[in-house]
Amino acid sequence: MRHLLSAADLDKDQAIKLLDLAEDMSDVNDREIKKLPTLRGKTVVNLFFEDSTRTRISFELAAKRLSADVINFAAKGSSVSKGESLKDTAQTLEAMGADVIVLRHSSSGSAHRLAHTDWVGSAIVNAGDGSHEHPTQALLDAMTIRQGAIKHPRGKDLTGIKVLIVGDLSHSRVARSNLILLTTLGAEVHVCGPATLAPASLVSSGRVHFLLDDAIKLVNPDVVMMLRVQQERMSDSFFPTEREYARIWGLNKSRLARIGENTQILHPGPMNRGLEIDAASADSKNSMVLNQVRNGVAVRMAVLLTLLSGEAS
Amino acid sequence: MTGNYLLQGVTITTGEVRDVVIESGLIVDKASTGTSHEVMDCSGLVVLPGFVDLHTHLREPGFEQSETVASGSRSAAAGGYTAIHAMANTFPVADTAGVVEQVARLGEDAGLVFVQPIGAVTVGLKGEQLAELGAMAQSKARVRIFSDDGNCVHDPALMRRALEYVKAFDGVVAQHAQEPRLTVNAQMNEGALATKLGLGGWPKVAEEAIIARDLMLTELTGSRLHVCHVSTAGSVELIRQAKARGINVSAEVTPHHLLLTEDLASGYDPVYKVNPPLRSTADVEALREGLIDGTIDVIATDHAPHPKESKDTDWASAAFGMVGLETAYSVAQQVLIDSGKSNFERLGAVMSSNAAAISGLAQQGKYLSAGSAANLTLVDPKDSWDPKPQTLSMSENNPFTGLKMQGRVRHTIYNGQFSYRDLSIMQRAGS
Numbered sequence: 001m002r003h004l005l006s007a008a009d010l011d012k013d014q015a016i017k018l019l020d021l022a023e024d025m026s027d028v029n030d031r032e033i034k035k036l037p038t039l040r041g042k043t044v045v046n047l048f049f050e051d052s053t054r055t056r057i058s059f060e061l062a063a064k065r066l067s068a069d070v071i072n073f074a075a076k077g078s079s080v081s082k083g084e085s086l087k088d089t090a091q092t093l094e095a096m097g098a099d100v101i102v103l104r105h106s107s108s109g110s111a112h113r114l115a116h117t118d119w120v121g122s123a124i125v126n127a128g129d130g131s132h133e134h135p136t137q138a139l140l141d142a143m144t145i146r147q148g149a150i151k152h153p154r155g156k157d158l159t160g161i162k163v164l165i166v167g168d169l170s171h172s173r174v175a176r177s178n179l180i181l182l183t184t185l186g187a188e189v190h191v192c193g194p195a196t197l198a199p200a201s202l203v204s205s206g207r208v209h210f211l212l213d214d215a216i217k218l219v220n221p222d223v224v225m226m227l228r229v230q231q232e233r234m235s236d237s238f239f240p241t242e243r244e245y246a247r248i249w250g251l252n253k254s255r256l257a258r259i260g261e262n263t264q265i266l267h268p269g270p271m272n273r274g275l276e277i278d279a280a281s282a283d284s285k286n287s288m289v290l291n292q293v294r295n296g297v298a299v300r301m302a303v304l305l306t307l308l309s310g311e312a313s
Numbered sequence: 314m315t316g317n318y319l320l321q322g323v324t325i326t327t328g329e330v331r332d333v334v335i336e337s338g339l340i341v342d343k344a345s346t347g348t349s350h351e352v353m354d355c356s357g358l359v360v361l362p363g364f365v366d367l368h369t370h371l372r373e374p375g376f377e378q379s380e381t382v383a384s385g386s387r388s389a390a391a392g393g394y395t396a397i398h399a400m401a402n403t404f405p406v407a408d409t410a411g412v413v414e415q416v417a418r419l420g421e422d423a424g425l426v427f428v429q430p431i432g433a434v435t436v437g438l439k440g441e442q443l444a445e446l447g448a449m450a451q452s453k454a455r456v457r458i459f460s461d462d463g464n465c466v467h468d469p470a471l472m473r474r475a476l477e478y479v480k481a482f483d484g485v486v487a488q489h490a491q492e493p494r495l496t497v498n499a500q501m502n503e504g505a506l507a508t509k510l511g512l513g514g515w516p517k518v519a520e521e522a523i524i525a526r527d528l529m530l531t532e533l534t535g536s537r538l539h540v541c542h543v544s545t546a547g548s549v550e551l552i553r554q555a556k557a558r559g560i561n562v563s564a565e566v567t568p569h570h571l572l573l574t575e576d577l578a579s580g581y582d583p584v585y586k587v588n589p590p591l592r593s594t595a596d597v598e599a600l601r602e603g604l605i606d607g608t609i610d611v612i613a614t615d616h617a618p619h620p621k622e623s624k625d626t627d628w629a630s631a632a633f634g635m636v637g638l639e640t641a642y643s644v645a646q647q648v649l650i651d652s653g654k655s656n657f658e659r660l661g662a663v664m665s666s667n668a669a670a671i672s673g674l675a676q677q678g679k680y681l682s683a684g685s686a687a688n689l690t691l692v693d694p695k696d697s698w699d700p701k702p703q704t705l706s707m708s709e710n711n712p713f714t715g716l717k718m719q720g721r722v723r724h725t726i727y728n729g730q731f732s733y734r735d736l737s738i739m740q741r742a743g744s
Contacts, residue, residue, distance in 0.1 A: 086626065133511065201509075
């Protein structure tokens with residue numbers, strides 16, 4: 001593996017291998033001294049053109065636990081806000097010795113572009129590109145689901161597990177990467193959201209449900225993944241009001257009572273409490289939100305390790 | 314230079330092989346005795362009316378880092394063009410008599426091709442108030458085609474007024490059909506691929522809704538409409554029906570929409586980013602069919618040069634547009650001739666005479682009628698070649714790079730003089 005740009009870069013074996021490696025990394029995170037010397041002397045650059053403190057911190061911690069040097073470059077207030085291009089910024093950082101560039105960018109395909117032009121030679125990790133993909137998020141979700149559903153998860157795929165993804169399917173990179181990766185791993189993935197936010201090509205797949213109550217009844221999911229409602233969707237008539245959204249697509253106490261006792265609730269964070277998810281659901285024993293955060297560090301350690309050890313061999 | 318040529322053994326559009334004689338810039342039936350001619354062996358070449366492009370972005374004034382009237386003229390001559398229409402989205406915008414006259418004069422200075430300016434419909438292309446269309450029509454630039462290309466004249470009342478107003482001087486409104494509210498953040502054709510790539514979709518209905526409305530306004534006003542760069546099967550069908558109803562509409566299709574599909578966006582290389590976007594295979598088929606059956610009148614390049622920095626970026630930051638003057642003929646040959654579905658007469662119509670008629674260019678599209686100015690293009694249909702990113706255009710945003718092309722322009726004769734000869738560009742026509 002040279003880069004990680006899309007969940008589609010991973011076949012089933014590669015995905016399972018990465019998840020297993022992430023389990024090993026997770027064990028490291030439970031030790032008293034949470035550090036491996038493996039990437040000593042390597043430099044990881046977090047190149048973030050969009051604000052995302054959580055993802056950035058997660059990558060930073062992952063790199064540091066592997067003893068790599070980390071540079072954080074946030075576009076806001078930097079040369080980028082003065083009009084510097086992705087190309088120039090990436091080349092500048094590579095000239096300082098980056099081995100891996102972790103890229104978060106508002107433009108779909110930017111990580112792909114960085115990896116496939118002659119701009120830089122570093123390994124590229126897509127940490128979220130526009131409304132395209134967010135593969136490490138899908139990996140941490142898969143890891144969480146596998147741990148929650150399978151007693152001895154190592155080596156296992158997700159066959160037989162039913163996942164329901166709820167929210168903005170048109171613009172969500174989390175939904176896209178999960179649809180790809182969870183399907184690769186054998187899960188049965190259903191989606192649910194307002195028709196204004198469900199692309200026609202997805203609807204024709206037959207796994208789209210417009211109303212959450214119908215979806216819960218029909219699918220009887222093992223996992224419910226609630227997507228964050230982005231501020232800009234609220235102002236552009238994708239749905240009438242926040243209250244109506246919460247009423248029809250929000251996970252609340254009454255729906256919590258109707259999902260299975262062991263059904264996992266996932267959310268990529270940050271949550272809009274009271275909108276797509278209420279406090280009762282977010283704080284319930286079904287909620288895997290903090291496991292997701294924990295697994296995020298482990299998965300990103302596994303990805304960095306795989307990319308940089310691949311380089312050595 | 315005598316200005317007298319005898320083109321020997323050339324194939325004309327009917328398939329007949331004969332000689333073509335040019336004397337003092339004019340087509341003549343027979344070589345005059347006592348006049349000396351430069352004799353050229355043209356066996357294997359097909360002579361066509363000099364091509365006329367209805368849609369060329371020459372970028373000057375204002376964006377001379379992309380193209381100038383002179384460099385665009387060179388690229389046009391190399392593509393077999395003897396007339397091109399300079400789009401109005403320059404800086405300043407070609408919305409006054411002064412700017413259109415300046416562009417026309419730059420064309421004369423370059424001296425390789427007739428440069429006919431297009432005037433903006435609205436001041437600054439802003440879609441708010443009509444530009445002085447009458448002044449541009451009556452200027453030395455003699456503007457007949459008005460377009461806000463790049464922007465759609467989306468206000469229905471303003472579009473109605475424009476259609477009514479241009480009737481006074483036999484003008485035509487060339488519409489860039491794009492409903493702006495349906496194409497906010499649009500980056501590529503809407504559909505499964507756009508969803509997969511996470512790029513904002515440009516729905517076909519955004520083009521078709523404007524065309525449908527404009528056809529009704531054209532019928533209402535009894536005016537004349539030209540539809541720029543038709544890109545969808547639905548648009549072709551709308552225009553087909555309108556023509557059957559007798560509405561005075563003409564339409565153009567670009568070489569890239571006749572050949573390329575949205576799949577090229579998969580690698581996020583902005584050389585394939587264009588507006589309207591590349592569509593599906595079914596749309597390409599419908600456009601070809603429309604071109605062959607007469608629904609679509611002309612192939613127009615929408616030649617849109619951009620400097621490297623505008624394309625060497627991520628997809629969303631990149632400019633829309635691609636160059637196309639020097640590959641248009643090869644695409645036309647592939648679609649009309651090599652497909653076995655049409656013929657050189659139709660090719661001459663869609664590459665030249667129909668466009669000349671739409672724009673009212675008396676000296677263009679006349680082909681071999683005796684006494685008319687010799688504006689001719691000679692092509693070698695058997696020459697196969699590989700387009701390179703570098704052309705005579707200043708810009709290299711060439712999506713045809715890497716494709717094998719069949720058929721190539723060999724000579725271009727503008728006003729009786731060679732502007733392009735044996736694959737080489739002249740300084741000026743005749744020198």
